[in-house]
Amino acid sequence: MYEFEYHRPKKLADAVKLIKSKKEGKLMSGGMTLIPTMKQRLASPTDVIDLSGLGNFGVSVSKTKVTIKAGTTHAEVASNSDLKKAVPALAALAGMIGDPHVRHRGTLGGSVANADPAADYPAALLALNAKVVTDSRTIEADKFFKGLFETALRANEIIKQVSFDIPAKSAYSKMPNPASRYAMVGVFVADFGNKGVRVGVTGAKGSAYREKAMEKALSADFSAGAIAGLKIKADDMNADIHASAEYRAHLVGVMAKRAVGAAK
Amino acid sequence: MPAISMTVNGEKVCGEVEGRTLLVEFIRNNLGKTGTHVGCDTSQCGACVVHVDGKAIKSCTALAVACDGASVDTIEGLAQNGKLHPMQEAFREHHGLQCGFCTPGMIMAGIDIVKRKGKKLKEETIREELEGNICRCTGYHNIVKAIQAGAAKM
Incomplete structure (x- = not known):
């Protein structure tokens, strides 16, 4: 170094x-x-x-909304009892990041700002329609993740917190790389009732994205069967030593179906 | 160079470090406590696990200066008055090591599991919780047994 x-x-x-x-x-x-x-x-x-000296950590859950401060560690998100009740999928997601020692140190804000193409939080933020609040403005998740390790953050901008409305039900399903535990593909499904269903995918492309055809099908019928016949294109999917683009495209379908089945 | 101080195994220590000095380098080189090992140096193997303010972390992936003022526990602080910690004793009794290189990290991780999950641990829980600790000799069976037995005696 x-x-x-x-x-x-x-x-x-x-x-x-x-x-x-x-x-x-x-x-x-x-x-x-x-x-x-x-x-x-x-x-x-x-x-x-x-930024660890700012003391900017903590999870707050109201009747309709969750706010997580940027310096909150994955371990704190995973073990927060209010969040486990309100959005168990997000607490479970945090508990799947890295390993226990990494979860004691790594934070939500750091992960979101880094925007690793295989990180878990970006899929959740997209599916939960989260707002990323920085020192100077609020950015919607849809406009936040721009590409490979690229976000809408300006060079000197600092994330303060992330907030989102509590969905009726949600789940995260991930196929972890057996060595790194990063997502080969991870799919976060959030059902907001009459406001529709949102599906965030990570690990599959250069950046986390929403699988909109799935959202349409699931908004009409929230069941694994509703997306069973949906073809996911492999065109712009990642291909590396761990998985081909076609395999990743296939995994998006499998993980989405599992998430829909597990949603609560 | 920044001057830092911390409490290591209950003792006040201080020293001068560079910004880039890792916590594990400070523990090994400045304090001479070489029980904490550097295995992979890429945040994967867990041989360097120590507790900082009561939580297990990888000391090869933390800056010493960022731990200024913290309370740090290493493998050297476990035995009391010449008597092994129950988790150490369980590793001895259950042959939870062969070459021993990963052992300090395994034991510190094991104690951390007990702190978070209690003394009655299922085999499945231990295996999942050892995600961040790699052993290249034992095949993990005896490590899992040792942590289960050590946990019960803590």
Whole structure:
């Protein structure tokens, strides 16, 4: 790892000021991606601004809405008792990220900002129609994930929290890579009753996306049978040593059917 | 260089580190506590697991400076007055190690599982919870047995 200057501001405003003032600064939350990337010298920031000193963590659940602060660890999301009742699918998703030690450190904000094509949260944010609140504005999930490790965040923008309405039922189904536990394909299905069904997919393409033909079919009939005949195109799917594009396209269908069957 | 201080196994320690110094480097090189191992160095194997403020983390993937002020527990802090911790004793008794390289991380992970899931652990739970700890000798059977037995005695 190349040397850098370390900062741990206590206030969001100070973090914003710091990142704006540094030539090649990087924001760090849990560091579960950034530190390994820096160790491999794939990133060499002049300054690291550690957001863990902001104390910006916690899950709050009201009758209709969930808000999760950006610095909340995966372990905290997975074990939050209110969230387990309100949106058990999201708590379960957080419990499937990485391994217990990584979940103690990695955060929702960090994962969302990093936008790894195989990360779990992006599928959930899309399906839950979440709003990403930053230090300066609110971005809808639909407009947030732009591409491979690319988001709508500006260079110096910091995520404060994520919020979304509680769906009638939801589920996340994932085929994990056996070594990394990243999603080969993961599908998050959220049923908002008369507001329709949303389907977020991760791992399959360069960026998480919504499978809109499935949403239409499931909005009319929320059953695995409703999407059984749906053909998923492999055209722009990822292909690598773990899975071909065709296999991933097939998995999207299988994971979606499993999620619909498991939704509660 | 930033000066940091933390409590390691109940003792106050301090030192100067670079921003890039990893927690495991501080523990091994600055404090000379070499029980915490570096296996893969890519956040996968779990040989470097220590507890920071009571939670198991991979010390090869944490900056020492970010743990300034924290309370850290390593494998060296487990035995008390020459008597092995029940989890250590269970690894000895159930032959939960062969080369021993992964053992410090396995034991720290095992204790963390007990903290979160209680003393009565199902085999299935232990196997799932050991996701982040790799052993290349044992095939895990005896590690699982050891954690189950150690948990019951904690």
